[in-house]
Amino acid sequence: MSTEITHGGHDAHADHDHHGPAKGLMRWVTTTNHKDIGTLYLWLSFIMLLYGGSMAMVIRLELFQPGLQWVEPHFFNQMTTMHGLVMVFGAIMPAFVGLANWLIPIMIGAPDMALPRMNNWSFWILPFAFTMLASTTFMEGGAPAFGWTFYAPLSTTFAPDTTDFFIFAVHLMGISSVMGAINVIATILNMRAPGMTLMKMPLFVWTWLITAYLLIAVMPVLAGAVTMMLTDRHFGTSFFDAAGGGDPVMFQHIFWFFGHPEVYIMILPAFGVISAIVPTFARKPLFGYSSMVYASASIAILSFMVWAHHMFTTGMPVAGELYFMYATILISVPTGVKVFNWVTTMWKGSMTFETPMLWALGFIVMFTIGGFSGLMLGVAPVDTQYHDTYFVVAHFHYVLVTGALYSIIAAFYYWVPKWTGHMYDERLGKIHFWWSTIAVNVLFFPQHFVGLAGMPRRIPDYSLQFAEFNMISSIGGFAFGLAQVFFLYIVIKTIKGGEKATDQVWEGATGLEFEHLPSPPPYHSFTEAPPVK
Amino acid sequence: MIFSKLSRRFSVVATGLVSMLSMSVARAEYALNMTQGVTPISQELYSLHMLVFWICVGIGVVVFSAMAYSIFHHRKSRGAQAANFHESTTVEIVWTVVPLLILIGIAIPATGTLLDLEDAKTDADITVQVTGIQWKWKYTFVDEDVSFISSLAQSSRDVVKDPTGNENYLLEVDKPLVLPVGKKVRFLFHSDDVIHAWWVPELAVKQDSIPGFINDSWATIEKPGVYRGQCAELCGKDHGFMPIVVNAVSEAEYEQWLVGMKAEAAAAASAADQEWSMQDLLAKGETVYQANCAACHGPTGAGIPGAFPAMTGSPIVIDPDQAAHIDIVVNGKAGTAMSAFKGQLNDVDIAAVITYERNSLGNSVGDTVQPSAIKNAR
Numbered sequence: 019m020s021t022e023i024t025h026g027g028h029d030a031h032a033d034h035d036h037h038g039p040a041k042g043l044m045r046w047v048t049t050t051n052h053k054d055i056g057t058l059y060l061w062l063s064f065i066m067l068l069y070g071g072s073m074a075m076v077i078r079l080e081l082f083q084p085g086l087q088w089v090e091p092h093f094f095n096q097m098t099t100m101h102g103l104v105m106v107f108g109a110i111m112p113a114f115v116g117l118a119n120w121l122i123p124i125m126i127g128a129p130d131m132a133l134p135r136m137n138n139w140s141f142w143i144l145p146f147a148f149t150m151l152a153s154t155t156f157m158e159g160g161a162p163a164f165g166w167t168f169y170a171p172l173s174t175t176f177a178p179d180t181t182d183f184f185i186f187a188v189h190l191m192g193i194s195s196v197m198g199a200i201n202v203i204a205t206i207l208n209m210r211a212p213g214m215t216l217m218k219m220p221l222f223v224w225t226w227l228i229t230a231y232l233l234i235a236v237m238p239v240l241a242g243a244v245t246m247m248l249t250d251r252h253f254g255t256s257f258f259d260a261a262g263g264g265d266p267v268m269f270q271h272i273f274w275f276f277g278h279p280e281v282y283i284m285i286l287p288a289f290g291v292i293s294a295i296v297p298t299f300a301r302k303p304l305f306g307y308s309s310m311v312y313a314s315a316s317i318a319i320l321s322f323m324v325w326a327h328h329m330f331t332t333g334m335p336v337a338g339e340l341y342f343m344y345a346t347i348l349i350s351v352p353t354g355v356k357v358f359n360w361v362t363t364m365w366k367g368s369m370t371f372e373t374p375m376l377w378a379l380g381f382i383v384m385f386t387i388g389g390f391s392g393l394m395l396g397v398a399p400v401d402t403q404y405h406d407t408y409f410v411v412a413h414f415h416y417v418l419v420t421g422a423l424y425s426i427i428a429a430f431y432y433w434v435p436k437w438t439g440h441m442y443d444e445r446l447g448k449i450h451f452w453w454s455t456i457a458v459n460v461l462f463f464p465q466h467f468v469g470l471a472g473m474p475r476r477i478p479d480y481s482l483q484f485a486e487f488n489m490i491s492s493i494g495g496f497a498f499g500l501a502q503v504f505f506l507y508i509v510i511k512t513i514k515g516g517e518k519a520t521d522q523v524w525e526g527a528t529g530l531e532f533e534h535l536p537s538p539p540p541y542h543s544f545t546e547a548p549p550v551k
Numbered sequence: 552m553i554f555s556k557l558s559r560r561f562s563v564v565a566t567g568l569v570s571m572l573s574m575s576v577a578r579a580e581y582a583l584n585m586t587q588g589v590t591p592i593s594q595e596l597y598s599l600h601m602l603v604f605w606i607c608v609g610i611g612v613v614v615f616s617a618m619a620y621s622i623f624h625h626r627k628s629r630g631a632q633a634a635n636f637h638e639s640t641t642v643e644i645v646w647t648v649v650p651l652l653i654l655i656g657i658a659i660p661a662t663g664t665l666l667d668l669e670d671a672k673t674d675a676d677i678t679v680q681v682t683g684i685q686w687k688w689k690y691t692f693v694d695e696d697v698s699f700i701s702s703l704a705q706s707s708r709d710v711v712k713d714p715t716g717n718e719n720y721l722l723e724v725d726k727p728l729v730l731p732v733g734k735k736v737r738f739l740f741h742s743d744d745v746i747h748a749w750w751v752p753e754l755a756v757k758q759d760s761i762p763g764f765i766n767d768s769w770a771t772i773e774k775p776g777v778y779r780g781q782c783a784e785l786c787g788k789d790h791g792f793m794p795i796v797v798n799a800v801s802e803a804e805y806e807q808w809l810v811g812m813k814a815e816a817a818a819a820a821s822a823a824d825q826e827w828s829m830q831d832l833l834a835k836g837e838t839v840y841q842a843n844c845a846a847c848h849g850p851t852g853a854g855i856p857g858a859f860p861a862m863t864g865s866p867i868v869i870d871p872d873q874a875a876h877i878d879i880v881v882n883g884k885a886g887t888a889m890s891a892f893k894g895q896l897n898d899v900d901i902a903a904v905i906t907y908e909r910n911s912l913g914n915s916v917g918d919t920v921q922p923s924a925i926k927n928a929r
Binding site: 084085086087091092095157158159160163164165169171172175176178179180260261264265266267300301302303304305306307309331332333336339340343344347348350351354355357358361362363364365366367368369370371379382383386387390393394397398399400402403405406407467468470471472474475476477478479480481482483484 | 582583584585586595596599600603604607610611614615617618621622625626627628631632633634635636637638639642643646647650651654657658661662664665666668669710711712713714715717718719720721722740744745746748750752755756757758759761762763764766767780781782783784785786787788789790791792855856857858885886887888
């Protein structure tokens with residue numbers, strides 16, 4: 019009884035029941051509503067996907083055939099660098115934060131995020147950060163051209179002045195991520211409806227809770243790395259300059275101490291999404307809920323202990339290489355558990371294959387392929403041949419595009435009827451899936467072959483033996499790019515209208531957002547805590 | 552104007568497409584897999600690669616078949632009723648333990664191979680120091696007093712716009728590294744500027760060359776032949792244009808090559824004692840400039856604004872006092888991409904290129920720089 023008063027009583031008076039959003043542009047600038055901020059994040063990430071994607075098109079165009087036909091090597095390096103930065107920090111990460119904003123409160127029965135004003139700020143930092151980063155393309159010296167991993171000393175002593183814009187943009191993105199993560203943790207730990215114990219939370223909430231801790235742990239490390247770069251560049255320090263007693267390899271240790279957990283920051287919430295979608299369309303509860311939670315936590319912990327597997331060719335001592343090899347291949351155990359659990363969830367289910375399920379199945383198959391190549395890369399001696407080739411490029415695109423991005427698209431199709439109250443066009447959704455899936459495999463599968471055959475990554479031009487597969491890859495790339503423009507059309511069409519969605523949306527859907535909220539939910543939902551079974 | 556340019560490019564693409572497709576028909580052998588290479592280590596790596604690959608294929612077949620079976624049989628449209636099981640401790644323990652055992656099966660051979668791979672120090676017959684320099688490689692035979700720079704061949708540079716039919720495009724150098732077969736060669740890696748990585752797939756050697764560090768690796772080449780590779784670590788603008796060519800020959804041929812290299816060095820040293828004419832300096836300087844300076848400062852001396860300074864009208868270049876110009880070429884400029892060329896070029900080359908920069912590329916100071924001046928500046 020007393021809980022109910024604290025949760026509903028006071029607020030109900032202050033906040034009018036039908037208090038809607040403000041009108042016009044200022045609604046979006048000043049909003050503290052988790053749904054509005056979620057929408058803003060998702061749109062930003064879509065814009066960044068198209069921006070980063072257009073740079074990928076430039077890359078694939080130049081690599082369409084041997085020789086330099088379209089761009090200069092220096093500009094090509096700017097494209098690969100900016101493509102990586104924009105996709106990682108601009109497309110994938112904000113998309114998951116957008117999903118977290120939209121979904122965590124309505125999944126745990128909270129009225130909003132715990133820190134709504136900070137929520138507004140953590141979003142609005144990002145457009146400025148990316149404008150600053152993108153503006154370097156038009157400056158003398160050009161955009162960052164040292165790869166998204168910005169290894170020193172190429173990014174310090176040897177980089178143009180525009181690098182300082184990059185450094186501050188990364189700082190801003192880090193601040194935004196840390197604030198977002200604090201908000202997620204505060205919301206999940208403090209705002210769950212009575213009865214929503216930790217082990218009853220949907221896996222998406224669990225994986226985001228773990229992700230948020232990863233973010234808080236590693237974004238400051240990245241901030242430290244770029245700050246050391248800044249002082250090396252301008253204030254006479256020599257953190258990474260061997261001539262001054264510094265250590266270029268230390269840069270890589272610091273970067274990958276951030277960078278490897280970052281990989282899981284981009285994939286753990288995806289696991290949460292898939293764990294929501296598969297049971298719905300199999301009409302059967304998720305197999306091994308608690309082992310999924312423990313597997314996610316193990317992956318997160320292991321992710322801090324494997325960073326130097328990105329550095330097998332830097333001349334580490336044998337003992338170090340052995341340790342990092344063992345720890346790395348160990349990650350495939352909890353990751354395998356997840357895949358087995360999803361497959362077993364489908365086993366003896368009653369499956370239907372609406373668009374979200376198609377994307378989820380695509381995720382499971384292709385993410386597993388990316389996992390296999392990951393296991394191969396983890397075997398330190400053979401990494402001698404794989405390292406810094408297109409085999410690596412194929413690997414991380416299988417886990418990031420057909421992994422993370424596929425889960426984001428799956429999440430869109432799964433929850434957009436709940437968000438907007440409109441069903442998307444099922445026929446178009448299926449076309450989008452099959453078009454993308456064929457294209458993405460034409461795009462990335464041949465890259466395994468050219469990588470194994472000896473094509474290094476990040477080169478603007480290649481010898482003739484790699485020509486056929488690069489051309490095939492480029493054709494797949496253009497088709498995949500076009501498919502995402504088609505996706506934009508589907509998104510706009512769904513927002514504008516469409517068949518009315520039911521409150522439960524999917525026959526097999528469970529969870530507070532489907533059982534206790536109308537589609538679309540009111541602007542302020544769960545002002546009173548829902549009952550949790 | 553733009554349209555005509557675009558349509559020209561599209562026609563290039565179209566012809567390229569047609570020629571590629573016909574080429575793929577003509578050439579039966581695709582490079583799909585890792586090379587087995589020509590060293591004991593490269594063969595070990597290949598076997599390990601195939602082992603892990605087939606394990607992955609096996610797991611994939613099991614997992615994807617289960618999934619496919621389920622998708623086909625347990626679908627609502629076939630009247631499947633959903634079961635309600637959602638836990639089984641036994642099953643979950645099994646699929647944690649079995650993968651663990653498979654991993655141990657991978658880790659054991661991998662550990663052995665890694666220990667072999669890292670054993671560069673034992674019984675090396677020849678030691679070659681490899682220095683990465685933006686964007687070329689310097690090879691120094693530690694016991695032989697032979698040292699030279701190897702960079703992308705002019706035959707590749709000339710056809711970057713359309714390399715169709717150019718065999719070994721981007722994989723050809725002016726001076727290959729010559730090594731004897733059957734000898735254990737230890738490589739020592741170092742860099743003068745940024746991080747590079749020396750990679751020859753057939754030798755199974757890929758090692759970063761890092762400023763301030765010396766890394767090592769080794770190879771015993773078992774078969775004579777020409778083995779090609781590339782820089783594998785992004786090292787700036789021309790990262791894609793610093794190939795490696797290793798020419799593996801019999802021991803007698805190798806000895807002969809060493810004698811030839813020493814004679815060449817002696818001839819270059821005596822050339823440095825002569826007085827050179829403006830004409831000869833300019834002719835040599837142009838070659839040296841295009842091979843060593845043009846990547847940053849541009850073939851016409853225009854540079855890249857904001858990244859690399861222009862030669863044309865540069866205050867250092869057009870200063871009638873040659874001292875600063877000689878100094879920056881010989882000693883480089885600390886804290887920038889300008890490297891010290893004293894370790895890369897001989898006196899004649901440096902004298903020629905400075906003369907060339909002062910009297911070409913839109914500059915006309917009118918003086919010459921003699922090799923003797925470079926000798927004094929070292």
